Structure formats: structure tokens, C-alpha cells
Amino acid sequence: MKGVIPKCLGELIVSKFGKDNWKKILKESGLSENTLFMAVQDIDDAAVMKVVETTCRILNITLIQAADAFGEYWVCEFAPKIYSGYYKNKTTTKDFLLAMDAVHQKTTINMAGARPPRFEYEWKSDNTLIMHYKSHRGLIDFLVGLVKGVVKYFKEKHIVTKISDTKVQIVFK
Ligand code: HEM
Structure with missing residues (x-):
């Protein structure tokens, strides 16, 4: 999957739950806590799903709550900044x-x-x-x-x- 998806997830978690939680999620997903996702980079789907699962566990939320939070952040905050043309x-x-x-x-x-x-x-x-x-x-x-x-x-x-x-x-x- 394109890195733009975990990049958006990271931005959401840092802005709503703080940088330390995001670092912890990366680490417990088996990645470096300093991982930076690039928008067009290819990331293994399983690695992205692992980050999503770890997010649910650490923040104590369900997959549906994570998906709703991601959807709202992607559409209302993240995509308008980088894909504004599609909103015109x-x-x-x-x-x-x-x-x-x-x-x-x-x-x-x-x-x-x-x-x-x-x-x-x-x-x-x-x-x-x-x-x-x-x-x-x-x-x-x-x-x-x-x-x-x-x-x-x-x-x-x-x-x-x-x-x-x-x-x-x-x-x-
Ligand atoms: C301007 C708005 C949007 C842009 C530019 C955009 C772009 C993208 C990109 C680049 C990916 C990664 C694709 C890949 O890795 O092959 C993706 C994934 C996805 N997008 Fe969007 N998206 C937008 C809005 C939406 C909306 C509103 C929906 C739902 C109605 C949606 C549904 C999905 C889903 C479900 C995926 C996950 C990949 C999958 O299921 O295979 N996206 N999107």
C-alpha cells in the first residue's frame, strides 16, 4: 500500500495522542520509532495492518473506531492539504x-x-x-x-x- 496511508495515520496520532504514543506504536509494530513514511513509497500491506492493530491495542480502541477516526482525518484534514484539486x-x-x-x-x-x-x-x-x-x-x-x-x-x-x-x-x- 502507498506510504500516504500510514503517513496520514501517523499525523493523526501525533496530533491527537502525541508523538510518544506514535513512537511506541511504531516500535511495538516492529519498526524503528523514527520511521518516516513517504507518500509514494510502497509499504507491505501486512506492515500497515500491523501498525493499525498496534494502534488499536495501545490506544485501547476498536478497529471500527480507528477506521472512523482515520476516515474523518483523511477527508477533513489530510487530503484537503495535499489533494486540494479533488475538492474543487x-x-x-x-x-x-x-x-x-x-x-x-x-x-x-x-x-x-x-x-x-x-x-x-x-x-x-x-x-x-x-x-x-x-x-x-x-x-x-x-x-x-x-x-x-x-x-x-x-x-x-x-x-x-x-x-x-x-x-x-x-x-x-
Ligand atoms: C481526495 C480524496 C482521496 C484521495 C486523493 C485518495 C487516494 C488514495 C490513495 C493514493 C490510496 C492508496 C492506494 C494504493 O496504495 O494502491 C487510497 C486508498 C484507499 N482509499 Fe482513497 N483517496 C481519497 C479519498 C477516499 C474516499 C473518500 C474513500 C471512500 C469513499 C476512499 C477509499 C479508500 C480505501 C478504502 C483505500 C484503502 C485501499 C484499499 O482498500 O485497497 N478514499 N486512497
Whole structure:
């Protein structure tokens, strides 16, 4: 997985829980406490998941809480700084989510080794969208956290529910 993901996680933990906790998490994940993740660097998926698991253990939070915190931080704080172009001309959760399949293809086109998730969009009714998640990584809880982050970013109130390991439902209010 691209280093941009653990880089964002590190920034979130340092800002909300302090540098010492982040150092401890790195060390207990078998990495140097001074590890710096570079955005386009390839990191073994298992190593990233180990850091996520250690984060949950040390901060005493569940994977779902970690995924929700990550999703909110990525969408509301981290991505607007480094990927501001993708926020231009998007004024609603719906516009933003519907652009995400193309955004992942575009962002990673020049990143060697990237295997971004793909999304398919199925409208069950006028206000109910199913996002089909296609990835070998099985990070559905992160998808849910990220979608909730988008809802928060646009200050809307839609209902986001995981309905299987490959599907997230969004009911637009
Ligand atoms: C401007 C906003 C965004 C950008 C630029 C972006 C970019 C990226 C990049 C570069 C990766 C790593 C891909 C790889 O290592 O192959 C990634 C992973 C991921 N992104 Fe995004 N992302 C954005 C927002 C979102 C949103 C809003 C969602 C959900 C609706 C999302 C869902 C995911 C998931 C679930 C992964 C984990 C990798 C996987 O499941 O295979 N992203 N994203």
C-alpha cells in the first residue's frame, strides 16, 4: 500500500495522542520509532495492518473506531492539504463520492506499484446509493469511515451503513 496511508495515520496520532504514543506504536509494530513514511513509497500491506492493530491495542480502541477516526482525518484534514484539486467544484457528499472511483485511478496513475480500490455505484432508489468496493485488501471498515468523513466534511446528515464486506449503503437525507 502507498506510504500516504500510514503517513496520514501517523499525523493523526501525533496530533491527537502525541508523538510518544506514535513512537511506541511504531516500535511495538516492529519498526524503528523514527520511521518516516513517504507518500509514494510502497509499504507491505501486512506492515500497515500491523501498525493499525498496534494502534488499536495501545490506544485501547476498536478497529471500527480507528477506521472512523482515520476516515474523518483523511477527508477533513489530510487530503484537503495535499489533494486540494479533488475538492474543487465538489459541493456535496454525493458529488464527491461519485467522483471517488475516477479520483483513485487518476491519483495513482503515475505511482508505480499502486493498486487502488475501485468503486461501482448502484442506485437502489432516488436517495439510496450502494457503493460496491473492489479491492484485494478487504478494508471495508475503512471505506465506511471514509464515507462518514465525507458526510462530515460537507456538514450533511446522511446515514452510512456497512451492509456486507463489499458494500456500503448511503441513504441521502
Ligand atoms: C481526495 C480524496 C482521496 C484521495 C486523493 C485518495 C487516494 C488514495 C490513495 C493514493 C490510496 C492508496 C492506494 C494504493 O496504495 O494502491 C487510497 C486508498 C484507499 N482509499 Fe482513497 N483517496 C481519497 C479519498 C477516499 C474516499 C473518500 C474513500 C471512500 C469513499 C476512499 C477509499 C479508500 C480505501 C478504502 C483505500 C484503502 C485501499 C484499499 O482498500 O485497497 N478514499 N486512497
